[in-house]
Amino acid sequence: MIWTAVLLMAVVSHVNSVDYCYNEPHCDTYAWGDKFPSCHPLLEEHHSPINLDHQMTRNESLGPLHLEGFDEIQTGHWTLYNDGHSVVLQVGSGMSVSGGGLPDVYHTMQLHFHWGGPATNGSEHTVDRRRYPMEMHIVNMKSIHPNLSVALDDPTGLAVLGFFIDVVYADNVNFGHISQKLSSVAYNGQITKVKPFSLMSLLPKHNMSQYYRYYGSLTTPPCSQAVVWTLYEVPIYISWSQLAQFTSQIFSTEEDAEQVTPLQNNFRHIHPTFSRIVSVSKDGRLLTGTAGRPLRSAVSVLQIVLLGSFVSKL
Template identity: 60%
Template structure:
């Protein structure tokens, strides 16, 4: 059973070698990915991700809340958290799917993973009016009409990814504790730890799920296939500094017995131009549609969170 799960995880990792791309060395960093993956070359294609979400967007009143089926349930079996050397990935198994909110069909949820910076730098992939958050979580969903990922990568809308910004506060977030507890067990590349399933909805900004931005883009790791419908929520969720440090200080891009241990940090791709692509704001999106500064709004968010007036 374990072998089967690891095989599935390797397929969902888009069939790339663990050593053929990186984030921190010139010969294999994001600017060099196009050498091995032509579709990652930023000058050959115009639908790359991530992007900066700014005021140059269009309101779409038909974009309401997505239907997140099974996200509020505690599913049976086990989930598996794995250090792939580029991120930590939580394999979610069956029982969840995403539809509505302007998506062209139903998408089954397969995994989530994280991107982060360092103790001194932020590391979200998307930016909000040039504001970069400490972390970003991606929940990956594959169109249900496709039998496998290979098939989905041939479909311009084969994947739907939910992007969630993660801010860091002095407040502990118990909803992330199952993942936090498992991180020391996957400190090194290739390590895997089982996790008891929990309601995935707990990781989302539950009171603000109708506030998001939508655009057509790509995977943010090789092969950078331009087959993703992105939904990026404008209101972040949060974790504590202690939980954040488990990522930036406790996760390595190298194997346990490697001659040199390298912390996995700043595992995000650089921002790409939209090249005239339409970027849509949902009907309830506020931060980029009312002229207010996202930074000012987020500062207010943190104050309200701290004094207990806001619940995520």
Template identity: 80%
Template structure:
């Protein structure tokens, strides 16, 4: 559909791809506001990502979301792309998200990833100040809007499902649908076709009732404050080698560039909640007096071993 294609251009490419970056002072997240006014932290207050801690309110009405079509194999093909800022999987039509306190039905249009480097974690949201190795975002657009402009002008125009990604030693076979194609999109501008698979196979399907909800923004320019965030408590697990494919084998430059630049640390910095209420679902456990601090990621433990027992704060 035309509006879906236009939406992806705005959300993923965000105007000229050269207009923002993550690792150069002239265009990193702290300077995005110079080119994209909505990204300026002093002009707008409801930025994302945020730190998730025990200062939240349980809402028993926040039950599991209805994920229509997530258990099914969709028709046609999906497209994996390196847009210079992330690896994006465009999923076409056939899936939708509703319920769980969302103000309407949202059509699923794409998912993408944020990660760190070979020796650093790179999730966008943090939990009690701890950053996970990666984070996956499933982006959904409210079905009532006729075009992109209307959705981005609506404070609840988008619904993004955020999933932390942690590491173990064994490959995640379901995640292999994506990781096995990464070599085909190693460089900016490259695309690859992927045969659709059940989206639910990627997700922590037995823990989908445990999540956190708040109102925020896109974490990339234009930083529109149009996102209902649902961040899940239980992470997706992938292997060390699958993680390394992102942190070491994806590049923000074209294949024929004179200097090849690894795409690393593509996450926006944490922003204050600025008085926003962060809600915990009925079954979430990260509440004062109800849960121990979240476990340290296996990645952090590896660093302790490989650096001679000297623990680094990542």
């Protein structure tokens, strides 16, 4: 059943792949509204992503979320596929998210990534107007809804957990469960099996009580304003070579693969918060950290070693 669903999603993504893009003027993020009216941001509409700055409000009631099943290794298999716009890991059933101010229990569906290029950062949300190299989204659907279409009509139908991704000198062994499979999903429609692993092993598990919360939208068409966003302060760390696997080995189409034109900078532009409240969790540090510096073609060994030393102490 899950495999059939993934195949269907891949087919739908293939049909829609010509309708929007990131880097072509006729279909980039600013043109999405031409074909997807709900992607056209009007005054006071709640679109995502946003910039995170010091104009936030601490909410003492926002404690750690309960991530049911994230520590366990699920049965069966997961599927990794290329939808023409990103790489998506479909995780099946067995995991859910609740607590932390969420209005309901949300079932975990999938996770996917947004990235930049060899010399550009590519997170969707920014911190003080600066981007991290990548961003990972874990998408969860409210348990009362029978399908995604119904959930998208609910202002809190989805709960998305966002994690910034930064780079260090050493490979992230747990992240290798995904990065080592990327060559099998090089372009749109390709699918491969992934042996389930503990999803918590990917996350900054000692800092999961530090996050930001706001209400927004999907960052891809149809841009439905149906998302409760939880963005974690402490990033996931991967190696430069693991980052390069995304920026150089993933393509939108088979033709792009043949022409060696990789998918890069697959992030939506920043939107104003307008009257929305952006909250900081009880243990959040109010942006005392900083986003990763823009990537450069060469980085000093001293910088990398110092960053690696910092990470080992987290």
